[in-house]
Amino acid sequence: MSAPFFGDLTPLRYEGPETDNPLAYRWYNPDQVVLGKRMEEHLRFAACYWHSFCYAGSDPFGAATLERPWFGGDAMDAARRKADAAFALFDILGVPFFTFHDRDIAPEGGNFGESLRNVRSIAELLARKMEQSKVRLLWGTANLFSHPRYMAGAASNPDPDVFAYAAATVKNCMDVTRELGGQNYVLWGGREGYETLLNTDLRQELDQLGRFLNLVVEYKHRTGFTGTILIEPKPKEPTKHQYDFDVASIYGFLCRYGLEREVKVNIEANHATLAGHSYEHEIALANALGIFGSLDVNRGDPLLGWDTDQFPNNVPDMALAVYHVLQGGGFTTGGMNFDAKIRRQSLAAEDLVAAHVGGIDTCARALLAAARMIEDGKLAGAVQQRYAGWQNPAAQAMLAGKESLEAIADRVAQGGIEPRPVSGRQEQLENLVNRYV
Amino acid sequence: MSAPFFGDLTPLRYEGPETDNPLAYRWYNPDQVVLGKRMEEHLRFAACYWHSFCYAGSDPFGAATLERPWFGGDAMDAARRKADAAFALFDILGVPFFTFHDRDIAPEGGNFGESLRNVRSIAELLARKMEQSKVRLLWGTANLFSHPRYMAGAASNPDPDVFAYAAATVKNCMDVTRELGGQNYVLWGGREGYETLLNTDLRQELDQLGRFLNLVVEYKHRTGFTGTILIEPKPKEPTKHQYDFDVASIYGFLCRYGLEREVKVNIEANHATLAGHSYEHEIALANALGIFGSLDVNRGDPLLGWDTDQFPNNVPDMALAVYHVLQGGGFTTGGMNFDAKIRRQSLAAEDLVAAHVGGIDTCARALLAAARMIEDGKLAGAVQQRYAGWQNPAAQAMLAGKESLEAIADRVAQGGIEPRPVSGRQEQLENLVNRYV
Amino acid sequence: MSAPFFGDLTPLRYEGPETDNPLAYRWYNPDQVVLGKRMEEHLRFAACYWHSFCYAGSDPFGAATLERPWFGGDAMDAARRKADAAFALFDILGVPFFTFHDRDIAPEGGNFGESLRNVRSIAELLARKMEQSKVRLLWGTANLFSHPRYMAGAASNPDPDVFAYAAATVKNCMDVTRELGGQNYVLWGGREGYETLLNTDLRQELDQLGRFLNLVVEYKHRTGFTGTILIEPKPKEPTKHQYDFDVASIYGFLCRYGLEREVKVNIEANHATLAGHSYEHEIALANALGIFGSLDVNRGDPLLGWDTDQFPNNVPDMALAVYHVLQGGGFTTGGMNFDAKIRRQSLAAEDLVAAHVGGIDTCARALLAAARMIEDGKLAGAVQQRYAGWQNPAAQAMLAGKESLEAIADRVAQGGIEPRPVSGRQEQLENLVNRYV
């Protein structure tokens, strides 16, 4: 059943690269086997609730432009209509997963208890809908940034009551996520940062955040939740500075609070670039540090300084991201979540569907390219060969800490070591990549 | 004695804010007591060797513009003339410290041994000069980025021989630094990063870096060097991405390799802003994490995307940086090093002197402003009051991990906790700061 | 009379730099004579309607935080209460001017006619209030960016009906501005740009914009409006690219459509920096091109990529901006409009007042510094001396086009001309500036 908003759209089909049908997949063929695994299992796509069903098209300089049949009227009733539309889109797209914030699915109530009951009530509706649909829950998360109470942070708020309120909210949202079979639980600290250092005690706020995350991890273990706890880095926006700036910052934070084996990262393309990193850098670094978890796939505009959350459309760029995911072993509990929103002028239902089609096809085509890179092996081979000297036993010993600085210095002085530079072959490797995309 | 380059300039004097003399201090009065300590002891200024005595005015699009009497001729002879000029300037400025890279003071030799002897020979000259001067060594460092052998990294080079060469070079430079009474030893990893991920093994390179830094720390302890080992963060430039991106990244790196109690950071203003942070953010974060060490004082141009290393000249900006240094207890072994270079068009000897005068006065005036902030106490008081709720025993218990997520959730649900937002008073605090500057 | 929101605040007084009163002027002393003119006449401050009375504290990730007594209820009734509050603040601040968009003062109606009547009705109320107050209208402007009809541009919309609607709206707003004695009329083309080139006909859109502006100028002359028509540059945000990118772009646009003697620019600090320029650059360039009109004073955050519109607080920065205004002869019909908004967490009425106090004092102190620069004459003298060679008659002839390329080449070849570089003295001039601030 399709909600009326999407007209008579039926589930999209794979029709191959030559199709003229704008609402068919040209590259995403869920059952196609790539590197020994079905495409769907590789990519684990998720549609998100917030951008697609809550965003009304406003921006800081303009009012809502998107008219949706599920907007307006009694808030809980609207939430139920929204769920209808969401599941209709999930089914049309055929994505295996979805994601949500508690506030996306159910309205804020008049007090904590009512908010909790609203979420629980809609969660029960979602559970029933999930029985009728193939879509599963990739992750849930609590919105700890939109309500004014969080304006100065949730876990890092100067008011301990806000910390407690946020903690209670997360407990509820973790419960719901667990009950809906969520495979991960995500924290994005949109207000966990500061607007001005002038009113901020950095050390205190970091300690609060560390405690908060430990509460979450302890609760996960106590409740037997087997999903992964994920933090999503973002450097700034809405706040001037966010503590979860990037993967490297989060790793340090996790170490400081004893969590580096408990928590992983959900990396978003647009947040990577806002932090001054490429998407593939963040993925590769998370792999290197052992904290890679999941992806938010979207794109920013490299010429704009805010989070545009556009649907991805550049295959060569995405291919490198997927390549690093595959090099790290692929997803376990994670997946590719479209934290991507249609443009404010994309008013039509067809725009919303087409945006996902384009994003999904971009990723699928990127997977095919990345698989070719891996099957060919030339790219990885070039890297391996570049570091081949470190396979030498003496080099291994030095790296293992079996040689002191003095000993090394003696060896250099007496061995007549005078290293000669070797080409990095960057352009040749770039050309090589262009063979696959 | 003044080298002829500086004409008949004698040591600069403090003449107060009203003087018309462009080559006198208007704010820097070394013996003036501020917050119970002499200005000189607070600020611990250092002049640097590289920008002031090695930079010849070239940029990526243009040739050298600065003609210096110590340029040219036999390289070791030039190095000795350069030392004369350097100590002449140190004496004219009256700064208590200087800093250098091995390559600044002595030329590269034809092989490792000759380079080492060149450095050692000039170091002996510097030692003799230091006996005649009041200037001391704030820190030494090895240049592991200019020579082509380091083009793909020093410690993080794919070639283990380069790692060894760099290690041997650092050993030598640490020896010289220790012998000259250096109070710190600095590592700036200008090439410890990558140009393209396509040819890079991130994990391998991080492990190499971790080993390298451990070698340095072990050697420090073995030789009884009592100075501080410092890493200087910089996010990019010359490479596309440097592992020592910022204070938060370095903290994670130190934790990963067991060094968070051994190594501190030397924070540069221009590197902070290139990484997307304010100078005071990096200082405050280093304080919060317990790794604050020393400062490179300069400024970037917020509208340019590279390291301009300009002399600081904005007192309100610098006052906030100094305020955070003071809030963290002030410098111990660290100081304020002018990693700042005159503009390419500033051809005259007077330009070089005046640039330092301006930078030093900016910092001195900033110190006076910061001291007023501290003496008045209103700024710190406002912060303290904002977090006052956390002094509450229940809040303290929650922060100390004595309450589970479930217990907190119960307390919120049953206690009717509904936090009310409180003004952050940002503009009022900004106005307050403007009273002191 | 003060609206209740501001408690019992009475008009702010000048109390001098030493006062402890956070709601007194420390530097702004309207009657103080500077360079032969009263401070108030130099600075011509304006408070704006939109940020101070319409902004409710929302941002792209969070809901409204600011509760104002004039929000809510019947829209026209709210507009009247808002006018009360606005004039209360104008009187408390003692600013000589205010500014507004039509949509700030009166709500959108159900159709064009009703919107027009709403604006006209409130304009009459403002006229009555202006009789009771000393505040005058610096400029009016039409909001052609918030309503969904403008989502793809106003004058540059692909739909000619939107062009017509915008034109009709501007006519009405110009009428109201003229009737209220406005000294300028401003156009800010927030949506005059594109989101994607893929759906854009650049040439067509520029021609539409050119026509629109000519309509405005023709109407101005026909109605005898003696104010200045101003365009406000902004490079991007809300759109990806705006045609009024910066002062240089606008100058080219004006030339293309024959308007370079008819229209001037209203330069905003935050828009300058978003375009990659300093505030003083844009002012100096507008002066050089003869199109300087007025200023929006605020500041951006150099580390954030969007328009933060913060109140200015850095005196040295502002002093250079004011210096260039004074060098260009000062304001005629223009002034300094606080297009600046309090932070989302600044909930209290006192925050709104204090923010203006801080901004006003920053500008006043900057004026005093700029006046010292001008009175001293050293800065301008240094510039004049640098170009002194061009006063030479031969140089003047060459600049006047009296010498051909061949003749110049002959003169160089035969005259043995080999120019020698001369120091640009940048640091010395920066130090000089620091004497005045």
Add this chain to the structure above:
Amino acid sequence: MSAPFFGDLTPLRYEGPETDNPLAYRWYNPDQVVLGKRMEEHLRFAACYWHSFCYAGSDPFGAATLERPWFGGDAMDAARRKADAAFALFDILGVPFFTFHDRDIAPEGGNFGESLRNVRSIAELLARKMEQSKVRLLWGTANLFSHPRYMAGAASNPDPDVFAYAAATVKNCMDVTRELGGQNYVLWGGREGYETLLNTDLRQELDQLGRFLNLVVEYKHRTGFTGTILIEPKPKEPTKHQYDFDVASIYGFLCRYGLEREVKVNIEANHATLAGHSYEHEIALANALGIFGSLDVNRGDPLLGWDTDQFPNNVPDMALAVYHVLQGGGFTTGGMNFDAKIRRQSLAAEDLVAAHVGGIDTCARALLAAARMIEDGKLAGAVQQRYAGWQNPAAQAMLAGKESLEAIADRVAQGGIEPRPVSGRQEQLENLVNRYV
């Protein structure tokens, strides 16, 4: 004949997308007819002299890494060896054009006359080589930025002798360009800007620049040079601000000095992005303003703030640039010049060749994609349809200035015009583009 540097490389061949040969063209097939024209005639590739034959691999933090057999020894002799290598590469690549600065081909002499003779002497050598080769000259240009005499500008220098020296140099370089059959003459004002406004007279410098460009244009006409005079925009670097900031700025400048029909622009990808614009924006704007001339093809790194001048490698990005070139009618005298340099670590001759191969193939593949866009017509059709309302006679009349603001306002008020927003279809158009690339 191949210079020994390139070993036994023979002219590269087109081998099609499936070849494994890293030094063959996979997409560039000069004789392949696309949209009725040979690929070679569409793309008009040029190799540049400076990056490929003058760059030695240094960067602001490191020494030269590239050892070239033509470096070193007597300067004129080296220049001749360099010419051998250059023509060897031109022949290997099979590009139809090359480009140079005077200083690239011949060394600075001891005085103006000697520099001139050096250039003339090597130009004669190039003329002889061109007789043996198929390569022609796309454009010449004078280096007015590297020598210290230009540190404060060439045409915009405070010293009129530098203006004269630059003018004489340009005359000579124009003569040589004309004599070598150059199809354009380019000016890039690398130092035509300022480092600090504190020592700058903006208006004076703009007038100098305007005069300089008029001298060039007058000389062009007097000598019967039929090529195009081109300005290359760049916003900053090496200076803090350059007057030729971007296409829009240059258009205004040309109008101011009466040159908008005489001079066109040479647009570089990396300069576009440094100015905050996409490459295709600058091309489309130049088309709209009637000043499109030629292209420097390269790419920047969107995460780095300086001119990296990398070889292009992203086909979808380049396809949009080529699409706009074709939409504007394609090149006349212009072409695609590889103002692109190999990375500092790309030491091998093969790297230099491969870099060009990759760049050329990227552009060729982009041409094929752009041709598909044009042949299909859907993209242009969507734009045309979006503006279809403007074909309406009433809309045309309004645009033509036949309706006053009052008349339009009346029409809106009485006609009940209430425009309804229409979808911009951005994602659908992005998906459409992905069908072609």
